[in-house]
Amino acid sequence: MASNHLTTFLSFSVILFISYVAKRIYEVYFSTHGVNKELPRLITPFPSLSFPSVAIPLVPSLNHYGICVTWKNRKSLYSNAPLKTFVQTPLIYGESFVYTSSVAAFRQVYGLNSVFEKDPNSTGNSDICLFGPNVIGAVGEDWKRHRRIAAPSFNRNTYRAVWDTTTKVYEDMVANEGWETIHRTGIVKANMITHKLALFIIASVGFGLPMAWEEPIKTDKGKMSLQSMIFEVSTHVIERARIPSLLYVSGHPALKRLEEAYSTFDRLMHERIKEREEELIVLRSTPGVTDEEIADTMRDVFGCLVNARMSEGKLSMSDEEIISNCLAFMFAGHETTANTLAGALGLLAIYPETQDFIFREIKDVLGNREPAFEDYDALVAVQACFFEALRIYPVSFLMLRHATEDTMLNIPRTDDPSVVETIRIKKGTNLVGDLVGLSYDPQVFPDPEEFNPRRWLEKIPATSAGSSLDQRQADEVNLSGSASTLDGFLGFSFGPRTCIGHKFAKIETVCFLANLLRSWRIEPVLEDGETNAEWRARVLEPHFGLTLMFDDVPVRFVRRSN
Ligand code: HEM
Incomplete structure (x- = not known):
């Protein structure tokens, strides 16, 4: 009797297995993968943007490259994709994804009136919304509401605060690290200082929570310090979203830390919303106080959100949504900026002549005075250095969308750009904007592995930090489709959902680089007999999560004599 059951069970399992294999074979070899054209295909075990792909160690011989x-x-x-578009087809599990690195396709997918949308349930989007909807994860009308309320927070006052705070953090760093009087530093982990910087700026300019360069992990009352809390919250969003709450009772130290960080963050944010609202009520009822004065008091991004919410009425954004947007800014603004800047410092270390070229520009612009916010515009080579580092290491490397209806993409052929071909795309098809593919396209960027900031010099538009558009105006320009995005530079995306913090990030990095490079030369810390190229391959090979990241980037700063 038992063996009969076993035989039935086994036969059933075999039938299930054969049906699954037959279904996979059909899907891999005979389905259209959502497109009407025969596009080059990359067959991998799993889709790159899936849990198994991230969890299972890479096996390049089986085409298992994970998310990278x-x-x-x-x-x-x-190389065999004349439309710069291919289909990734997973063999074992999951759906196909269309990848494109064509600038023309990018403009259609991310531009105005596109039918391609973010999928609110996709990995990353749903995780980042763990406190509630926010500007990163929301779609449709809901996204428009978040963007409309959040955009005014990114304005000239904010950018000036970014510049001033970055200068202060730089000075704190030099003083606290004991570099004021020395000629040559010890080994500096560039990624550590850039992470600290990015965290401080977002905490201070984002939430009005200034931090000190040296801060203990715990307060004298044994509680997690502000710095540790913000660091924990901004770097462990996925873990917080994914780890089932039941596991927290295990008392594992890492989970305890996570729980403490998130509950403190939640409590602190609720308290601060209340404080800010009370402050605003007093301000608004004070005779003679102008809107400009109110905006000036609510200078940080968080204050602007509370102010905007009060102007529009409570229903416009709930407390949870304000907190969720703050988490979104922390997440989107921390790792991205820190890793781009770490990459820039690493590349500058192995390109001394580029450093000298940038140093000469800084000297020409500043002479011997400190850099000021108004200098941003003139520091073109420093800006170019940032763009080039972001091209080489496009930290936000994949931009996922799905087609909300049947549509088409018109793409010029690489071998004859006068011939434009149409790819018809079915509703529901997943599409990935591949910023690595675009950044390393030799047609757009000749000699793509070369760190060459000069390639951007003529493309940097003549707007200044002082006179440039605030984010709301920038949004309007983007919506009108006339954004003067640097040709081919889409590292901050394009169109209505372009990065809301792009100027924030640029001003922070340009200010930091200008301060650092005017006083110091950066050198790589090489191992015995190692060349710069070997150092680059060892140290500057990124790894990948939701963003592109670096491990230690060991460099040394040597004081410039003039
Ligand atoms: C080097 C630094 C940065 C890079 C490379 C970067 C890149 C990007 C990219 C490519 C997107 C579009 C993603 C997509 O549509 O799939 C994006 C969106 C976004 N970024 Fe950034 N970002 C940076 C810094 C920042 C900063 C400093 C902030 C905030 C303080 C920020 C906040 C956001 C937000 C809120 C969105 C979502 C916008 C929306 O969907 O309307 N980013 N970023």
């Missing part, structure tokens, strides 16, 4: 498929294959992925 585009990085690992950046020299070859599009």
Whole structure:
């Protein structure tokens, strides 16, 4: 009797297995993958943007490159793709994804009136919304509401605060690290200082929570310090979203830390919303106080959100949504800026002549005075250095969308750009904007592995930090489709959902680089007999999560004599 059951069970399992294999074979080899054209295909065990792909160690011989498929294959992925578009087809599990690195396709997918949308349930989007909807994860009308309320927070006052705070953090760093009087520092982990910087700026300019360069992990009352709390919250969003709450009772130290950080963050944010609202009520009822004065008091991004919410009425954004947007800014603004700047410092270390070129520009612009916010515009080579580092390391490397209706993409052929071909795309198809593919396209960026900030010099638009558009105006320009995005530079995306913090990030990095490079030369810390190229391959090979990241980037700062 028992053996009969076993035989039935086994036969049933075999039938299920064969049906699954047959279904996979059909899907892999005979389905259209949502497109009407025969596009080059990359067959991998799983989709790159899926849990198994991230969890299972890489096996390049089986085409299992995980989430860094585009990085690992950046020299070859599009060599047989005349439309700079291919289909990734997973063999074992999951749906196909269409990848494109074509600038023309980017403009259609991310531009105005596109039918391609973010999927609010996709990995990353749903995680980042763990406190509630926010500007990163929301779609449709809900996203418009978040963006409309959040955009005015990114204005000239904010940018000035970014500049001033960055200068202060730089000075704190030099004083606290004991670099004021020395000629040559010890080994500096560039990624550590850039993470600290980015965290401080977002905490201070974002939430009005200034931090000190040296801060203990615990307060004297044994509680987590502000710095540790913000660091924990901004770097462990995925873990917080994914780890089931039941596991927290295990009392594992890492989970305890996470729980403490998130509950403190939640409590602190609620308290601060209340404080800010009370402050605003007093201000608004004070005779003679102008809107400008109110805006000036509510200078940080968080204050602007509370102010905007009060102007529009409570229903416009709940407390949870304000907190969720703050988490979104912390997440989106911390790792991205820190890793781009770490990459820039690493590249500058191995390109001394580029450093000298940038140093000469800084000297020409500033002479011997300190850099000021108004200098941003003139520091073109420093800006170019940032763009080039972001091109080489596009931290936000994949931008996922799905087609909300049947649509098409018109893409010029690489071998004859006068011939434009149409790819019809079915509703529901997943599309990935591949920023690594675009950044390493030799047609757009000749000699793409070369760190060459000069390639951007003529493309940097003549707007200044002082006179430039605030984010609301920038949004309007983007919506009108006339944004003067640097040709081919889409590291901050394009169109209505372009990065809301792009100027925030640029001003922070340009200010930091201008301060650092005017006083110091950066050198790589090489191992015995190591060349700069070997150092680059060892140290500047990124790894990948929701963003592109670096481990230790060991450099040394040597004081410039003039
Ligand atoms: C080097 C630094 C940065 C890079 C490379 C970067 C890149 C990007 C990219 C590519 C997107 C579009 C993603 C997509 O549509 O799938 C984006 C969106 C976004 N970024 Fe950034 N970002 C940076 C810094 C910042 C900063 C400093 C903030 C905030 C303080 C920020 C806040 C956001 C937000 C809120 C969005 C979502 C906008 C929306 O969907 O309307 N980012 N960023």
